[in-house]
Amino acid sequence: MEFDAVLIAPRRAESIACGWWHERTINDELDACVAGCPDKLALSATRVDDGTTTRFTYREMATMADRIAVGLSRLGVARHDVVSLQLPNWWQFTLTYLACSRIGAVLNPLMHIFRERELSFMLNHSRSKVMIVPKLFRGFDFEQMMSGLGSSLPHLRHVAVVGGETDGRPSANSFEALLSGPPWELEADAREILTRDRPGPDDVTQLLYTSGTTGEPKGVMHTANTLLANIVPYAAVMHLNADDVVLMASPMAHQTGFMYGLMMPIVLRARAVLQDVWQPAKALDTVRNEGVTFTMASTVFLTDLAATVTETRTPVPTLRTFLCAGAPIPGPLVEHARKAIGVKIVSAWGMTEMGAVTLTQLDDDDERSFTTDGCPLPGVEVRVIDDADTPLPVGATGRLLVRSCSAFGGYLHRSKLNATDADGWFDTGDLAYLDARGYIRISGRSKDVIIRGGENIPVVEIEALLYRHPAIAAAAIVAYPDERLGERACAAVVPRPGEHIDLPAIVQFLKSHKVAAQYVPERLVVLDALPVTPSGKVQKFRLRDALREDIASN
Known part of the structure; x- marks a missing residue:
């Protein structure tokens, strides 16, 4: 395979000179x-189905x-x-x-x-x-x-x-x-x-596909230098070392699990503890039995663990830090988790293309974990701009750009989609604002992706399939809020004249096309027409607003 990681060479000299790239694999x-x-002991891996644990x-x-x-x-x-x-x-x-x-x-x-x-x-x-x-x-x-x-x-x-x-x-x-x-x-x-x-440290070592808005996944290429450029400062900011025990129940096929559950413990000479199926009661036992000190997962995992600790009245004294990423953390959850588990809750935001970008700090007030998505890691810069590429003042929402020492090498055979300018700024496709202390808050996504429990739903691909349904004339997928998973997907459809469509029919149709179950919409709205701009573009914000009103009234 020929890898076109074109974003590596232009920044190599600076990255080495600044000490961001460690030249290690x-x-x-x-x-x-x-x-x-x-x-x-380096690794303990537990299979929930049979209770076996393999250790190395x-x-x-x-x-x-x-x-x-x-x-x-x-x-x-x-x-x-x-x-x-x-x-x-x-x-x-x-x-x-x-x-x-x-x-x-x-x-x-x-x-x-x-x-x-x-x-x-x-x-x-x-x-x-x-x-x-x-x-x-x-x-x-x-x-x-x-x-x-x-x-x-x-x-x-x-x-x-x-x-x-x-x-x-x-x-x-x-x-x-x-x-x-x-x-x-x-x-x-x-x-x-x-x-x-x-x-070598600049050879591609990981190829990870991410769902985007182009209708097909993009292959993100990473090297040892780009991955370690994130892992090393991340561990330092979290005060992690060889004495730590890291629980990873988030899938290692995501960047969260791969970087911080597979690679980071080895870099630290620490111990990794793996759990294959998320069961909060099992996680609670694992934390206690293995002496887990740190874990990172989406908000739903924190919700479940806090509830289980409360219900069972079983303390987890070794667990110091729970880092949440993938969805905003509700304020009441932070308060409940702090009281129930007694751990520091850290909020983070990142991307497959560069790992964690921003984190709240361990000495921050708890409020920052649910009002912000953190400040940039060392070696990372963020910028919020308007549609004319002009930097915006504090508090103003605009497009979020990131320049990071851990940025990927590019999209495999899709270099035209790399979204990185000559100065190294990557357009995240997200909307955000900065506060006076340099902390960011993600306020929306300009790229059309729904995040369900930390899993990206490829909206364009699902919409394209719905348009192929014989009873559907038009379709759009939008997010609606969910307390546990953060977001779920709703299909807004316009039936063809004389046709009837319901949610079970949509589910059956998508499953017949071998679509992953997590990508199938869980709610349906049937409309006479989709709201569109004069140019014909669907106004999804109107669909989302109407959906929120409908949910609130029921």
């Missing part, structure tokens, strides 16, 4: 852990990473090849990334909610050589889905299945049989395989 960090604390010391983790790396090489994976992975927060996720890094391959994490429609695009666009899936997760057969995609993926050579068994023994295409079982690291050519193609 995850290989360097893992090797340092093995040298300095080989027998320290740093020495064991490095050995398994080497083993999987040689196994990938045996499957034909080489430097700059893409390995896609659609796993929940299992130990195989962490170890596969470390293995890819050993041989210069690029990991492409994919959310487990994706189905045939999303996967066929992403796997073809990335020219992925290997796909790793669970056999079953939450009742869905991923192996069967991949078998159905078959010849539509010409670049894909192998599908490895975690949990694939035949008569109680690993099947021929199981993760264990192909990668983690045989002691590949002991074979004669293993050392040469593990050293000849190690990536």
Whole structure:
């Protein structure tokens, strides 16, 4: 695969001179852990369905990473090849990334909610050589889905299945049989395989797809330098170190889980604790049993954990900090969580393209966690401008631009969409305002994306599908507020003359097109016509306002 990470070279000299780029890779960090604390517990991964927990010391983790790396090489994976992975927060996720890094391959994490429609695009666009899936997760057969995609993926050579068994023994295409079982690291050519193609700090190491407004996902390219440029100051601002235990229940196929649950603990020589399915009671037990000190997740996780602590009257004395991102934090929730859990609540805002951008500080008043989205991390600048690109004064809402040392290398094969000017300013597509202390508040999104429980819903793609429904003449998707998930999606539709449409019919239609369940609208408004501008553009603000009024009156 040829990677066009065109945004790396122009800022390399300055980033090195300023100390933002550390010229290290995850290989360097893992090797340092093995040298300095080989027998320290590095990873605990719990599967909620059967209650099993798998643990690795740093020495064991490095050995398994080497083993999987040689196994990938045996499957034909080489430097700059893409390995896609659609796993929940299992130990195989962490170890596969470390293995890819050993041989210069690029990991492409994919959310487990994706189905045939999303996967066929992403796997073809990335020219992925290997796909790793669970056999079953939450009742869905991923192996069967991949078998159905078959010849539509010409670049894909192998599908490895975690949990694939035949008569109680690993099947021929199981993760264990192909990668983690045989002691590949002991074979004669293993050392040469593990050293000849190690990536440099500016090589693409992660390819992560983000839903946008163009009708198809965009592949965000990151290097070790861009990822570590965010992780290092983030950890410093949060006062994290080798003594911390980090719980990650947010999916590692999101930047939140990947950067701060997979990579950051290794950089800190700390310990990561993974949970694959969010169950607040299980999370509560995990925090207590593992001595968790820090976690990061969307607001809904904080809501659930605070309620569980209150209901069970079970304290979590080791947990110091809960960082919330993905949706605004309601003021009453901060007050309740502070009282119930006794932790510091930190508000953050960020993007797949650059990780965390702004954070509230640990010594800030609690109020700042629900009235702002924080101030920029070191190495990050923010600017609010009007439509004429003129900087706006404090308190005025406008387009939010960000210039960050952790900014991505560009969108794979979509460099025209990079939205970054010659001075490095990235147009986030969000609307925001700055306060007198330099803290930002996201006040809306100019890009047409709904965030449901921290998950972006690709509005344009869903609308395009609705237009194909034989009973629908026009359609628009808008957000409506939800106390638990932040937002949910509502479909506003205009039926064709003489036709009838209801929500069950829309749900069935979208599912027949293999749309992820989280992307399906959960509310329907049937209209005679959509509100539009004189030029014909749908006025979604009017739809949102009408929807809020309707919800408030019922």
